[in-house]
Amino acid sequence: xxxxxxxxxxxxxxxxxxxxxxxxxxxxxxxxxxxxxxxxxxxxxxxxxxxxxxxxxxxxxxxxxxxxxxxxxxxxxxxxxxxxxxxxxxxxxxxxxxxxxxxxxxxxxxxxxxxxxxxxxxxxxxxxxxxxxxxxxxxxxxxxxxxxxxxxxxxxxxxxx
Amino acid sequence: xxxxxxxxxxxxxxxxxxxxxxxxxxxxxxxxxxxxxxxxxxxxxxxxxxxxxxxxxxxxxxxxxxxxxxxxxxxxxxxxxxxxxxxxxxxxxxxxxxxxxxxxxxxxxxxxxxxxxxxxxxxxxxxxxxxxxxxxxxxxxxxxxxxxxxxxxxxxxxxxxxxxxxxxxxxxxxxxxxxxxxxxxxxxxxxxxxxxxxxxxxxxxxxxxxxxxxxxxxxxxxxxxxxxxxxxxxxxxxxxxxxxxxxxxxxxxxxxxxxxxxx
Numbered sequence: 001x002x003x004x005x006x007x008x009x010x011x012x013x014x015x016x017x018x019x020x021x022x023x024x025x026x027x028x029x030x031x032x033x034x035x036x037x038x039x040x041x042x043x044x045x046x047x048x049x050x051x052x053x054x055x056x057x058x059x060x061x062x063x064x065x066x067x068x069x070x071x072x073x074x075x076x077x078x079x080x081x082x083x084x085x086x087x088x089x090x091x092x093x094x095x096x097x098x099x100x101x102x103x104x105x106x107x108x109x110x111x112x113x114x115x116x117x118x119x120x121x122x123x124x125x126x127x128x129x130x131x132x133x134x135x136x137x138x139x140x141x142x143x144x145x146x147x148x149x150x151x152x153x154x155x156x157x158x159x160x161x
Numbered sequence: 162x163x164x165x166x167x168x169x170x171x172x173x174x175x176x177x178x179x180x181x182x183x184x185x186x187x188x189x190x191x192x193x194x195x196x197x198x199x200x201x202x203x204x205x206x207x208x209x210x211x212x213x214x215x216x217x218x219x220x221x222x223x224x225x226x227x228x229x230x231x232x233x234x235x236x237x238x239x240x241x242x243x244x245x246x247x248x249x250x251x252x253x254x255x256x257x258x259x260x261x262x263x264x265x266x267x268x269x270x271x272x273x274x275x276x277x278x279x280x281x282x283x284x285x286x287x288x289x290x291x292x293x294x295x296x297x298x299x300x301x302x303x304x305x306x307x308x309x310x311x312x313x314x315x316x317x318x319x320x321x322x323x324x325x326x327x328x329x330x331x332x333x334x335x336x337x338x339x340x341x342x343x344x345x346x347x348x349x350x351x352x353x354x355x356x357x358x359x360x361x362x363x364x365x366x367x368x369x370x371x372x373x374x375x376x377x378x379x380x381x382x383x384x385x386x387x388x389x390x391x392x393x394x395x396x397x398x399x400x401x402x403x404x405x406x407x408x409x410x411x412x413x414x415x416x417x418x419x420x421x422x423x424x
Contacts, residue, residue, distance in 0.1 A: 002167065019167035019208065020198075043196050046261060055237075055264045061195050062265060063188075065167045066210060113260070131341065132259025 004068040008033065009077030017064045023057075024048045026064035027074055035075035035105050039134070046133035047102060049109040050074045056113035058132070075105035078112065088112050088150045095155065097146030099137035106133050111147045120151055162198040169210040173217065173320060177295050179209040180316040187211055187318055189233060189270025192262045211269065217320060222246055227291075228326055232269030232319040239268060248424070249330035253284050253348070256334060258341050269319035275367055277308045277398065278342035280334065282368035284324070287332075287348030287359030291323045308367040327352050329382075331423040333415040335362075337402050344403050345411040349419040355379040358416060363408045365396050374416055384417035 005014040008031060015030045027033045027050065036059055039047035043061040050059045051073040078086050085093065088111045098104045107130070114121060114129045121129070126147045127140070135143060145155045170176045180187060184206035188194055197203045211217055217233035220242040228247045230239055240255035240263065257263055257271075257280050271281040272292060285292065285301045292299045294317045304312045313319070327350035334346040343362035350357045356378040358371040377386040392412045397405035 019165045020162045022195075041199065043192065043262070046259075049261060056261055057264050058261045061192060063167065063191065063195070063208075063210075065169065066191075066212060068169075110260070129260055132261045 002065060004065055006067050006070050006072055008072045009074060015064075019063070019065060021064040022060055023050070023052075023062045023064045023067050023072075024059040026067075027059060027072070033074050033076050037102055037105055039102060039106075044132075044134060045103065046106040046110060049106040049133070051109060051113065054116075056110055073109075075108060078108055086112075088115065088147070091146040091150035092143070095142050095146040095149055097139070097143040099135075099139045103133060103135045103137075107135070107143055111143075111150060114147065115151055120153060121147070123148060123156065162195075163201065163204045165205050166207040167210065168207065169213040171213050171215070173214060173295055173318060176209050176211060176214060176318055177316060179207065180318070182207050185209055185316070187273070189267035189273070190235060190262075190265035191270075192258065192266040193270065193274050193276065211267075211318065217269070217318075220246070223323055226326060227323045229321050229323045230268050231321050233267050234269075236263035236266050236268070236271075247324055247326050247330075249327075249332055249348075249350070250284055250288070250324055253280050253332040253334075256280070256336075256341075268322055272304075272322065273311065273313055273319055275305060275309055275311050276342070277364065277367040278337070278340075278344070278346075278362040280332070280343060280346055280361065283332065283343070283346050283348035283359040283361040285322060285359075286368050286370060287350045287357050288324045288327065288330070289350075289352075289357060290325070292319055293321045293323065294319055302370075305368050308365065310367070325352065327357075329423040331419040333419040333422065335411050335415055337362075345408055345415050347412065347415040347419045349378070349416065349423055351378075351382055351423060356382060358419075360412055360416075363397050363412050365398055371412065371416065378420060382420065382423075384420045387413060387417050387420070 001016045037047035039045035048060045186205035188208045188210045211233045217231045223229045236254045236257045244251040290301045330350040332348045334343045337344045345363045346361040348359045358374045361368045392409040394405040394409040397408045399405045
């Protein structure tokens with residue numbers, strides 16, 4: 001067991017972890033931040049996405065010990081300081097960018113990472129950036145609309161495929 | 162996953178020392194190794210993270226004009242920082258896996274693993290890169306020795322990879338749609354002394370050079386130069402995604418596309 005410390009959503013936290021403890025497990029089991037979802041646990045679905053030092057990563061595929069000393073942001077840290085929904089979160093609500101909602105935390109984290117890198121993405125860029133996030137309700141059209149809306153751009157009608 | 166001791170040294174020398182212990186393994190971004198360990202297909206006693214070693218990170222231009230990428234540099238960093246120096250390399254890096262994988266996965270990890278469907282081996286072999294370790298320089302032609310097999314010795318760490326910059330180059334990947342690995346990937350690079358063509362994703366022996374295409378393209382760098390060539394399906398991978406014959410067909414098609422798109 002090793003002691004690790006990090007800043008999670010602006011708050012200093014620490015804990016004892018095994019070498020094999022994943023960041024996702026540390027956040028959920030030690031910190032009680034269960035908004036970070038574990039969908040596949042095989043690095044494919046992106047439901048566990050969190051930002052580590054500002055970079056979007058799959059927390060099920062990063063050791064907790066690797067985040068020692070890091071600044072971590074989870075879905076619980078995405079709302080505004082007064083508790084209201086952030087622009088991205090509000091857009092997901094407004095455009096119903098979810099069906100069952102299981103993938104939503106990861107989708108929001110990825111959408112925020114995209115808009116930080118590329119504030120006015122095209123629809124194609126949004127879809128390409130979502131490659132690492134899987135929605136098994138296949139609700140992608142509304143997720144894409146929500147992200148376009150969060151970027152302040154017109155939301156074009158999306159043809160059903 | 163089975164438990165292990167974790168260490169995160171801050172210098173190459175400390176990492177080399179830590180890797181000397183029994184059943185120790187280097188950890189790059191962990192985008193392959195951690196899933197492999199979860200499936201209990203690997204169970205090192207010690208994992209030595211290379212992500213805390215600043216001297217292994219970054220992209221720069223060497224004295225000879227080559228682009229030098231530190232072994233622990235992520236795909237996302239190569240995609241951004243090599244874009245002006247070696248656009249085809251940056252473009253390749255920008256299509257590995259997905260954005261989250263590119264934020265963690267490293268060039269050294271990819272080359273050390275030498276997955277037969279990985280992208281970076283094609284760039285390294287296609288560019289005639291030099292793989293530098295804590296011990297020596299290894300030419301790409303000597304480095305890749307078959308599926309998941311390289312010239313690396315136990316405990317040897319890739320510290321940097323030096324890519325000579327070609328006059329024109331392009332990478333074409335026919336993606337396996339679930340994994341984004343290359344079902345077939347072709348890296349074509351035109352140098353003043355000839356053309357190199359590296360094929361990934363296709364062969365049971367891992368990445369290789371298509372020498373007939375190199376000869377044809379060296380005298381005429383156009384897709385039409387390939388028209389008389391044929392690719393044998395002997396030794397090509399067959400799996401549920403594609404047969405050997407289909408992969409052999411793709412090798413020629415994707416090489417033509419890479420030549421047409423090379424800039």
